[in-house]
Amino acid sequence: MAVLVVADHDNVSLKDNTHKTVTAALALSGDVDVLVAGQNVAGVAAEAAKITGVRKVLTAESDALGKQIAEALASCVTPLMAGYDAVLAPATSVGKNFAPRVAALLDVAPISEILEVVDANTFVRPIYAGNALETVQSSDAKKVITVRSTAFKAAEEGGSAPIEAVDAGPGAPHTRFVSDEIVKSDRPELAGAKIVVSGGRAMGSAEEFHRVIEPLADKLGAAVGASRAAVDAGYAPNDYQVGQTGKVVAPQLYVAVGISGAIQHLAGMKDSKVIVAINKDGDAPIFQVADYGLVADYKTAVPELMEALTAAGL
Amino acid sequence: MKVLVPVKRVIDYNVKARVKSDQSGVDLANVKMSMNPFCEIAVEEAVRLKEKGLVEEIIAVSIGPIQAQETIRTALAMGADRGILVQTDADPEPLEVAKLLKSVAEAEGPGLILMGKQAIDGDNNAVGQMLSALLGWPQATFASKLELDGQTARVTREVDGGLQTLELDLPAVVTADLRLNEPRYASLPNIMKAKKKTIDIKTVDDFGGVAPGHLKVLKVAEPAKRVAGVKVESAAELVTKLKTEAGVL
Numbered sequence: 001m002a003v004l005v006v007a008d009h010d011n012v013s014l015k016d017n018t019h020k021t022v023t024a025a026l027a028l029s030g031d032v033d034v035l036v037a038g039q040n041v042a043g044v045a046a047e048a049a050k051i052t053g054v055r056k057v058l059t060a061e062s063d064a065l066g067k068q069i070a071e072a073l074a075s076c077v078t079p080l081m082a083g084y085d086a087v088l089a090p091a092t093s094v095g096k097n098f099a100p101r102v103a104a105l106l107d108v109a110p111i112s113e114i115l116e117v118v119d120a121n122t123f124v125r126p127i128y129a130g131n132a133l134e135t136v137q138s139s140d141a142k143k144v145i146t147v148r149s150t151a152f153k154a155a156e157e158g159g160s161a162p163i164e165a166v167d168a169g170p171g172a173p174h175t176r177f178v179s180d181e182i183v184k185s186d187r188p189e190l191a192g193a194k195i196v197v198s199g200g201r202a203m204g205s206a207e208e209f210h211r212v213i214e215p216l217a218d219k220l221g222a223a224v225g226a227s228r229a230a231v232d233a234g235y236a237p238n239d240y241q242v243g244q245t246g247k248v249v250a251p252q253l254y255v256a257v258g259i260s261g262a263i264q265h266l267a268g269m270k271d272s273k274v275i276v277a278i279n280k281d282g283d284a285p286i287f288q289v290a291d292y293g294l295v296a297d298y299k300t301a302v303p304e305l306m307e308a309l310t311a312a313g314l
Numbered sequence: 315m316k317v318l319v320p321v322k323r324v325i326d327y328n329v330k331a332r333v334k335s336d337q338s339g340v341d342l343a344n345v346k347m348s349m350n351p352f353c354e355i356a357v358e359e360a361v362r363l364k365e366k367g368l369v370e371e372i373i374a375v376s377i378g379p380i381q382a383q384e385t386i387r388t389a390l391a392m393g394a395d396r397g398i399l400v401q402t403d404a405d406p407e408p409l410e411v412a413k414l415l416k417s418v419a420e421a422e423g424p425g426l427i428l429m430g431k432q433a434i435d436g437d438n439n440a441v442g443q444m445l446s447a448l449l450g451w452p453q454a455t456f457a458s459k460l461e462l463d464g465q466t467a468r469v470t471r472e473v474d475g476g477l478q479t480l481e482l483d484l485p486a487v488v489t490a491d492l493r494l495n496e497p498r499y500a501s502l503p504n505i506m507k508a509k510k511k512t513i514d515i516k517t518v519d520d521f522g523g524v525a526p527g528h529l530k531v532l533k534v535a536e537p538a539k540r541v542a543g544v545k546v547e548s549a550a551e552l553v554t555k556l557k558t559e560a561g562v563l
Contacts, residue, residue, distance in 0.1 A: 067478075069480070070443065070453055070455070071452060071453065074447060092474050093456060093471075093472070093473040093474045094473070094474075096439050096443075096455070097443065097453075097455050097456075098443070099443075100408070100438075100439070100440035100441075100442075100443035100444045100447070101443045101444065101446065101447040101453070102447075103409065103440070103444060104409065104412060104443070104444035104445075104447035104448050105447050107409070108409070108528060109407050109408065109409050109527070109528035109529045110408065110409075110438070110440050110444070111529070112437065112438045112439055112440060113437070122532065126437065126537075127331075127340070127435065127436055127437050127534070128325070128331035128340060128434070128435060128437070129331075129434065129437065130537060131330060131331040131333075131536075131537070132331055132333050132340055132534050132535070132536060132537070133534070133535050133536070133537050134531055134533075134534050135531070135532040135533045135534075135535070136529045136530065136531055136532065137529065137530045137532055138528060138529055139528050139529075139530070140528050172452065174451070174452040174482060174483040174486070175452040175453075175454075175480055175481070175482050175483075176480065176481040176482075177478075177479075177480060178468065178479040178480060178481050179478075179479045180476065180477070180478050180479075181476045181477040181478075181479075182475045182476040182477075183475060183476045189475075191474065195562075220563075228492075232493075237476075238458070238472055238493060239472070239473075239474065239475055239476055244434075245491075245492050247474075252562045253556070253560075253562040253563070263330060270540055273562065274556070274560045274562050275540075275543075276552065276556070282545075287542060287545070288540075288542045289540045289542065290542065290543055291543035291544075291560065292543055292544060292545075292546055292552055292555055292556070292560075293542075293543065293544070293545045293546065294545070294546050294548075294549065294552055295545060296549075301549055304548065304549035304550070305549040305552065305553065307549070308548075308549045308550040308552070308553040309553055309563075311550070311553075312553050312554075312557060312563070314563060
């Protein structure tokens, strides 16, 4: 069987989610091709060609694909499925948006956010916000799958797959791109960061969030996250949200500052390797999942932590 | 213009799901059930469009057991005009739900289908996209802002890294994210009024039936539990432990 992976990229660079999705695809088949659908994607395709284990890189280019419009992606991917037994996309906002459309057009059941490939037909995926794990077996001849990339290791680089262009499809005749507001940041991306520092409602204001959380994150070379309570209160932008309804992260180190640990937040970070919690309430549920807990007011604890990090040579 | 709002009856979002000891599923016996929170946001948005005079009629549709009437009743109390229950005790997969909703949409002819981005039980995040594909309509998922202007909808979507705004030709499918609005609580007079509104009870066969599922659930297990670690006394001790014991700095 052959498997198609739809690359995660921004037309400029390839995202690490692609490497992780390739790992999931290689668990299904040795014949893995990567589709880079976008606009002016020669550079991205060249990066994808380096992923070890990739047989071939396909490129498809149009305006609508450049904006990652779901209808355009689905009408590009669906005809390609004549040559593949499965298509895998990372469960990003793009993957989640177009993959079910492909499934509907192929008349198959999509399999969302897999955590594990048991065999070529059987997958483990989270339900009820990760409070239960479902093992499902698909009877469809062709499978449409989104992959929770934090559950898979990134495939290495070292290959040199050939690159060929394919038909971009009819685009999205009834959908027009108006604008993007993408937050520019020099910090690592939240979803793939090795260290994440998150702030909660205890910050009390957007100014306090910036003053406390961001310097600590920069000291650690970390991405910045936030609880839903902090986002809803307007202390942090919505794309910072870690949790069931936001981003799912699994960094090496997760530092939760002033976060109580609601179930919905825990669902987004409990697979982190090491969790640190700083909270003045010693009974906060976050301490039940934290490897290291510091019961203290963040107002004194974070400056002390900054000093201790400096003293330790960081 | 008519708006169709699919609503799902799910475990209340404040209740922690418990896995059955035989691993056959999640225990729903004697558990509080409510409208899926994302569906509630979709109903609220439809009601606001009606209050602005942009929409004439809101139809709430649910596919599920007879008790799903309560969920439709909640939508009616929030301001939907009438309801359709497509009654089934099976738990149809997203693909089958999308096909049933397509038949309902073809019968009703809405200009907009407004629905939650996902149900908090299966967490599939698929029905809106599949329905849109089956109807051949444009879609905008994860909406945080929706404006209707004649024959088009302008939708701001929450995407990784920020926001994206699209313009769709109607009819279209829009799925609601958390920050689209804050749903109202139904007032007592509106709850009373909702009791007089119509709910048509139909069967799946009225809308083309349900094919056997494509996915078989082999088991449902609890995730590995994380055990609480240690409390440290100071920031300095924390840094030492992170460096030497955990090795993450």
